[in-house]
Amino acid sequence: MVAMAALPGPVLVVGTGLLGTSMGLALREHGVEVLLRDTSPAAAHLARDMGAGRLAGLAAGEPAPVAHPVLVVVATPPDVVVPTVLAALEEYPAAVVTDVASVKGSVEAAVLAAAGTEGPRYVGSHPMAGREKSGAAAADADLFHGRTWVICTRDDVVRGGVAMVRALATTVGAVPLAMPAEEHDVAVAVVSHLPQIMASLAAARLDAVPGDALSLAGQGLRDTTRIAASDPMLWAKILSANATAVLPHASAVRDQMSELVEALERAARDGVGSEGVMGTFARAIHRGRDGVSRIPGKHGGAARRYAEVTVLVPDKPGQLGRLFGEVGEAGVNIEDFRMEHSAGAKLGVATLSVVPARQVELTEHLENQGWRVMQ
Template identity: 55%
Template sequence: MNSLASTTGPVLIVGTGLLGASIGLGLRSLDVPVWLQDASPTAVALARDVGAGQIRGPEHTDPALVIIAAPPDVTADLITEALREFPGAVVTDVASVKGVLLEELREVEGLDLRRYVGSHPMAGRERAGAAAATSELFAGRPWVIAAHPEVDPAAVRTVRHLAADLDASPVHLEPVEHDEAVALVSHLPQMMASLVAGRLVGAAPEALALSGQGLRDVTRIAASDARLWAAIITGNAAAVHDGLRAVRADLDEVITALERAATEGPLAEGAAGAVSALIGAGNEGAGRIPGKHGGARRHYAEVTVLVPDEPGELGRLFTEIGQIGVNIEDFAMEHSPKQKVGMAIVSVLPDAAGRLERDLGDRGWRVVAP
């Protein structure tokens, strides 16, 4: 094993989708021995082929750590099996619900939970499966460790070492705290994106042709796995229910105001105020999302550059921005249908924006005036 790794193998990963295979890739890059197990022979073979570990066979001895990376609705059963089959192993999971899962485990008679530590890496992609896995999936991302009162502190350290070895940032939360937090920052956004995207099903092609980056941003995660998210949302039903009720209350206020505007005209009393309050609250909430380095969110200047839709042009832009000596803090790309150029929106520190615009213009780039 690589001396830089704190995780002691062998590690058994049960479930070889995106998260399981990505964990395997990360641990294998540190020379930690990894065994793979999955109900699907095809899934586990693919995870092996991408380099996430070896398929567990009868010749393998007991693991030191078992990681359950399966959908939430089967996670409790798999944790129970692992705790009973491997009495010397620490067992953790990466399911996105923790409170209900712990309740299910506590109902299993005679189950020793001292070696079980719930955890949840806050990382993912729109694509699923081992084919989308990457060893860098967890880098810089929070990894929640949701320990319970009966747990052995040594087991908690084992999971903390796992998160650190994968370059994640361990965060300690109570299981219920975790479920309330992810309902707000993960599960509710998924529901909102899906609700908006669902309204596009019957939209006229002429309307969809007007789509801009705003619609793409709002609906980006709507392409997520429906079966997986059904298990996640129903598993965290209480917290998601509370969030949706709060959103519905806000919507009811705006709907009432817009009904007056629709019947009495746009200057109807309270209509503009209700919309303004909604947008203002959104501004305030968005401002509280931590920046890329954590802490308070920083404000950046945006430099918009027209990029020809040709191979290598975006890479050339990045290279020349580096040559100019300006760091890219954030980036977005907008495309208009049937256009041969895209708009690269480069976010930089405000005091660098003027120099970047000038130097890119001198190099022949078309910079769009703010």
């Protein structure tokens, strides 16, 4: 079934990697005409073969497209976004042009400085979506489902320009959020770019220890370092592009770490009772606890405390199914879920987050069904 198009076509997607191809697939599902272009003919052909749209006619032997795009989406690597946006503004004088780079201020400034009277047709944007995999082969029509899609509003945008990008976001299932470019960059510096640096620096230390030490690794280490597996080249581009916004946070962390190093030196030399040592450590951990309490809960609502029900799950096929089946029978919605595995044991610890009013009921229900619930 092809749903009615919420967005007029055709849409030209430039750059058929993970984001561009996923967007093509999602737009095609909603009946929007999609044209594809990539500097790599192989990447463009793969995207076409996956059903993300038809080729934009620049490769030899491909027919030229019949219609000009109403919207151009630049989904190239971040270091070539600006020239690609400028070329699109020039080539399609009636189109709105957006990009999906993860840093917005520098792109917007460079585009507006060079685009002259064509500038008002550019609207920057950033879908908060991605995967640890990359490339068209990892693309999926559902990639943007339910994700926040930041749209960088400005006063000088042409009439209908912001609405066009908003329609792009909602058509592929994302949730648009208007935010000036500078504000976006300041936000991602602290919610995304600094955490990436911290995860990478913590994980890098694992190279310095014998393998035996890693047998003590628990869920805390796994959680704090998971994103350290990301692509070095992509992140080098992102950190470079957002250097101004990341810098104050990185400097503050370096200063905090210097304080902790001094306190560790004092504790190692003079013993744990030396003046200021405990206070320095406790303050650092305390500030972190205050910070983490500000992260909003799911669905973008205010932070909200869920009650946790922790259940021991035998590590056999079907056990999680049985558990969730019985949670479903109890009619309780699971707000969040965490699974922790134990080294050397055929047993997992599942933590279910539920609204506090249902905690006792769910615990009793599960215990009655024979589950071991930790209280």
